[in-house]
Amino acid sequence: MMDALGRPQSVLLLGGTSDIGLAVVARYLDGRPLRVVLAARDSPRLKEAVAQLSSRGAVVETVEFDAAEPQTHAAALAPCFAQGDIDLAIVAFGLLPDQRAAMADQATAVRTASVNYTGAVSVGVVLAQAMTAQGHGVIIALSSVAGERPRPANFVYGSAKAGMSAFYDGLADSLIGTGVRVVVVRAGFVRSRMTAHLSAPPLAGTPERAAAAITEAVWRGRAVAWTPGSARVLAAVIRALPRRVLRRLPF
Amino acid sequence: MTTARPLTGWGRVAPTNARVLTGADDTTLAAAVREAGPRGVLARGAGRAYGDAAQNSGGVVADMTHRNRILHLDEVGGVVHAEAGVTVDALLRAVVPRGWCLPVVPGSAHVTVGGAIAADVHGKNHRHGGAFGGHVLAFDLLTADGQVRQVRPAAEPEIFWATLGGMGLTGIVLRAALRLVRLRTAWATVVQRRITGLDALLTGLDTAQGPDEHVVARIDLSGPRVRGVLSHARPAATADVPPRHRAQPLAYVASRPLPCPPLPGALLSKPTTLAAANGVLRVAAPPVTTRVLPLAAFLFPLDRIVAWNRVYGRHGFVQHQFVVPPDALDVLGAALRVLAAGPGGVPLAVLKRLGPGDAGLLSFPMDGWTLAADMPAAPSLAPLLGRLDDLVARAGGRVYLAKDSSLSARHMARMYPRLPEFREIRRTLDPQGVFRSDLARRLSL
Numbered sequence: 001m002m003d004a005l006g007r008p009q010s011v012l013l014l015g016g017t018s019d020i021g022l023a024v025v026a027r028y029l030d031g032r033p034l035r036v037v038l039a040a041r042d043s044p045r046l047k048e049a050v051a052q053l054s055s056r057g058a059v060v061e062t063v064e065f066d067a068a069e070p071q072t073h074a075a076a077l078a079p080c081f082a083q084g085d086i087d088l089a090i091v092a093f094g095l096l097p098d099q100r101a102a103m104a105d106q107a108t109a110v111r112t113a114s115v116n117y118t119g120a121v122s123v124g125v126v127l128a129q130a131m132t133a134q135g136h137g138v139i140i141a142l143s144s145v146a147g148e149r150p151r152p153a154n155f156v157y158g159s160a161k162a163g164m165s166a167f168y169d170g171l172a173d174s175l176i177g178t179g180v181r182v183v184v185v186r187a188g189f190v191r192s193r194m195t196a197h198l199s200a201p202p203l204a205g206t207p208e209r210a211a212a213a214i215t216e217a218v219w220r221g222r223a224v225a226w227t228p229g230s231a232r233v234l235a236a237v238i239r240a241l242p243r244r245v246l247r248r249l250p251f
Numbered sequence: 252m253t254t255a256r257p258l259t260g261w262g263r264v265a266p267t268n269a270r271v272l273t274g275a276d277d278t279t280l281a282a283a284v285r286e287a288g289p290r291g292v293l294a295r296g297a298g299r300a301y302g303d304a305a306q307n308s309g310g311v312v313a314d315m316t317h318r319n320r321i322l323h324l325d326e327v328g329g330v331v332h333a334e335a336g337v338t339v340d341a342l343l344r345a346v347v348p349r350g351w352c353l354p355v356v357p358g359s360a361h362v363t364v365g366g367a368i369a370a371d372v373h374g375k376n377h378r379h380g381g382a383f384g385g386h387v388l389a390f391d392l393l394t395a396d397g398q399v400r401q402v403r404p405a406a407e408p409e410i411f412w413a414t415l416g417g418m419g420l421t422g423i424v425l426r427a428a429l430r431l432v433r434l435r436t437a438w439a440t441v442v443q444r445r446i447t448g449l450d451a452l453l454t455g456l457d458t459a460q461g462p463d464e465h466v467v468a469r470i471d472l473s474g475p476r477v478r479g480v481l482s483h484a485r486p487a488a489t490a491d492v493p494p495r496h497r498a499q500p501l502a503y504v505a506s507r508p509l510p511c512p513p514l515p516g517a518l519l520s521k522p523t524t525l526a527a528a529n530g531v532l533r534v535a536a537p538p539v540t541t542r543v544l545p546l547a548a549f550l551f552p553l554d555r556i557v558a559w560n561r562v563y564g565r566h567g568f569v570q571h572q573f574v575v576p577p578d579a580l581d582v583l584g585a586a587l588r589v590l591a592a593g594p595g596g597v598p599l600a601v602l603k604r605l606g607p608g609d610a611g612l613l614s615f616p617m618d619g620w621t622l623a624a625d626m627p628a629a630p631s632l633a634p635l636l637g638r639l640d641d642l643v644a645r646a647g648g649r650v651y652l653a654k655d656s657s658l659s660a661r662h663m664a665r666m667y668p669r670l671p672e673f674r675e676i677r678r679t680l681d682p683q684g685v686f687r688s689d690l691a692r693r694l695s696l
Contacts, residue, residue, distance in 0.1 A: 001692050004657045030633060
């Protein structure tokens with residue numbers, strides 16, 4: 001159960017090796033017993049995350065989970081809820097391919113769309129059902145400012161994130177009155193494993209700062225969290241740009 | 252009738268959704284219990300527990316407040332039979348004019364009889380008067396098998412003392428028979444003293460001589476030394492009743508509720524306001540005052556403000572109450588220092604002396620000093636409450652479950668050593684776990 005100070009007792013991280021996701025879990029750890037379920041494909045990084053969280057006192061479980069296989073999602077997640085309530089779930093999986101590579105290789109583009117959008121919709125429905133049944137819960141959807149208005153430099157990724165943001169915004173409103181809340185995170189550039197191959201722009205955020213903004217939004221009951229704070233301004237500017245300017249943007 | 256809606260406790264924190272069953276008679280309740288789904292059933296009274304004790308997310312919550320009939324008053328023997336949804340206020344209005352009173356009342360008259368049993372509530376006379384459970388003669392309990400059994404402390408002590416303080420997890424209390432005590436007037440003689448220094452306050456709190464003496468101290472932690480106002484009340488003699496009321500000294504004068512003024516932006520959650528409130532407490536009280544007050548005005552001071560829980564703003568508040576053994580004065584002092592250094596300003600706190608506990612397996616009261624403090628809920632409170640829980644658990648004390656909304660299961664097990672016995676009785680009475688609550692989930696009861 002979420003307590004009076006907004007601390008969950010159990011967290012489900014979908015995309016169990018996400019830097020931002022793990023940073024959110026770390027903020028909730030705080031020396032108290034916390035059940036953490038990491039849903040991901042098996043990997044050395046996953047083992048590392050398990051070891052690190054366990055050493056900080058969390059009770060960690062792992063669930064074999066592939067975001068690209070939506071038909072397996074319901075069966076994969078059912079045991080997490082069967083073993084006790086999930087107070088907070090973080091939808092943190094995602095692919096960020098190089099735009100040119102995605103346009104050169106159809107399979108890469110399709111995979112990006114199916115993980116970032118179809119996968120996100122799939123777990124969103126499963127989580128909403130399970131949490132509505134338990135009468136409480138918070139879903140954190142890690143989306144991106146890239147979805148606010150896809151640009152030439154990232155519209156494959158951006159279009160999938162636009163769909164994800166739209167789905168979770170709608171989900172948030174549809175769940176009002178059920179005890180379940182949704183926070184849609186519109187993240188700007190955050191230095192993490194996913195963006196390691198890119199050169200960071202000025203004002204880039206860190207996973208820890210993103211996690212702070214996310215936990216604050218959960219406590220405040222906000223439906224949207226912007227991180228870093230500049231992402232909100234950037235999104236407003238990009239939304240306001242005329243199309244002929246937008247299409248000439250170098251980034 | 253069942254409607255799905257979010258519920259919180261009086262502290263207005265951590266809402267969860269439940270299907271709320273209202274207007275149910277015994278048969279409907281028994282059916283709801285027999286047909287309970289995996290998320291179970293829980294009775295809810297007035298919703299005056301501060302935390303999640305009367306919430307059952309995803310399950311059924313049986314609202315008992317409409318079951319508010321007083322069934323029988325034995326004016327000779329001093330016994331009242333009432334439904335579980337009757338409030339203490341309604342009982343006092345009925346019995347006081349006839350010269351009777353409940354021997355133990357909590358700090359709010361709005362709690363129901365069922366809630367008072369579930370939390371085994373205590374009053375300001377616990378030192379010699381004991382807790383609510385000591386005056387319950389019997390109750391009807393709807394158990395997980397859908398049967399109603401009459402539970403008396405002598406015949407079925409295990410179920411009785413698992414239910415007293417059992418937070419509603421043994422079944423649904425339908426009706427109860429309560430012992431009353433004689434009353435000469437509906438007034439109390441209240442002596443208030445301004446006292447500086449913790450030792451002097453504690454000495455003053457220890458002066459109660461009998462079960463009809465109520466002692467409490469409101470304390471101000473903002474200065475270098477603890478300051479407080481010690482209130483000592485005893486029943487007023489007829490001669491002391493104000494002349495205007497002397498003809499009918501037993502007429503019950505209930506607190507006239509004033510609506511809480513609409514305060515801008517969670518006024519009390521601001522440290523400056525709290526400091527100012529503490530300042531008022533300090534300046535306004537002359538050294539010693541003696542007044543004769545209606546019972547309710549002394550016993551239920553906050554009932555005079557409707558919905559006072561709203562002053563803490565949107566995020567609600569926690570009322571943290573703990574008790575430590577009588578000799579753990581260093582722990583009490585340390586706890587006061589922790590509270591005084593809190594992130595949200597210095598809270599207003601209330602200190603009392605409790606007497607020996609009863610046989611309730613999860614009952615809160617035990618011999619020692621109990622402190623309650625209100626604080627606006629915020630994530631920044633976590634270190635403070637964690638330190639308090641550590642201190643209290645190590646000293647052999649405990650936190651009051653009816654007020655708690657932040658304790659961890661680990662501390663729970665240390666603070667309530669009889670928890671294994673409670674679990675055992677629950678396993679026997681309710682093997683499927685029909686009766687559930689958010690509190691039980693949070694603390695793994």
